[in-house]
Amino acid sequence: MLDSIKKTADTTYTKKYSRTDLVLAEYYINRKDSTTTQLMKDNNNVIRQVIVSKNKTRIYFATFYPNGQLIAKYKLDNFGQYIDSSKEYYENGSLKATGIYKNGFHLGVWKNYDSTGNYINAEEYDSNGQQIRVIK
Numbered sequence: 001m002l003d004s005i006k007k008t009a010d011t012t013y014t015k016k017y018s019r020t021d022l023v024l025a026e027y028y029i030n031r032k033d034s035t036t037t038q039l040m041k042d043n044n045n046v047i048r049q050v051i052v053s054k055n056k057t058r059i060y061f062a063t064f065y066p067n068g069q070l071i072a073k074y075k076l077d078n079f080g081q082y083i084d085s086s087k088e089y090y091e092n093g094s095l096k097a098t099g100i101y102k103n104g105f106h107l108g109v110w111k112n113y114d115s116t117g118n119y120i121n122a123e124e125y126d127s128n129g130q131q132i133r134v135i136k
Contacts, residue, residue, distance in 0.1 A: 002050070005030075005037045022048055042066065065091045074101065090115045105129025 006012075009028035017023050017040075026039040033054070040049040046068050052060035058080050062073035072088040081104030088096045094117040099110030106125040114120055122135040 002037075002039070002047075005035075005052075008032075009037070067091060069093050077103070079104075099125075102127070103129075106131075109135070 005028050008030050010031055011027075011029040013027050015025045015027070017025060021042060022040045023043045024041045024045075026041070028037040028039075029035070036053045036056075038049075038051040038053075039047050040051075042048050044066070046064070046066060048064050048066070050060070050062040050073075051058055057078055058076050060073070061076055063071045065071055069091055070089055072086060074082045074086055075084040077083045082101035083103070085098070085100050087098050090096050092115060094115055095113050096115075097110055097112050100107045106123070106129055107127065109122050109124050111122045112120045124132045124135060126132050
């Protein structure tokens with residue numbers, strides 16, 4: 001995905017940050033489809049966040065552990081809230097949880113796993129993001 005973004009960008013620039021966790025941002029702008037991709041890197045040059053915006057509205061967000069392992073990636077609605085299906089991971093790469101977001105809240109059944117990938121339980125959420133029950 002990142003290779004494609006970099007190849008289609010017609011403008012790029014880098015900005016330094018003074019934070020200790022994120023020290024550098026690389027921007028890739030594609031004026032043809034009005035997208036901007038922001039790669040936030042730590043002081044070891046490891047990507048820690050990816051943010052994609054279209055027409056100045058964030059549509060995608062991913063976050064990573066310091067070792068580069070994906071924590072989670074999310075599609076965003078026009079208000080910047082999580083939507084659609086999602087998978088979250090432990091630092092070792094094992095699946096942590098799967099489920100659906102709607103309006104930024106958990107919706108329906110979310111399955112949870114331990115750090116070795118074994119199923120623990122599931123949690124069911126209503127349309128307001130309130131947990132209804134735990135399913136063993």
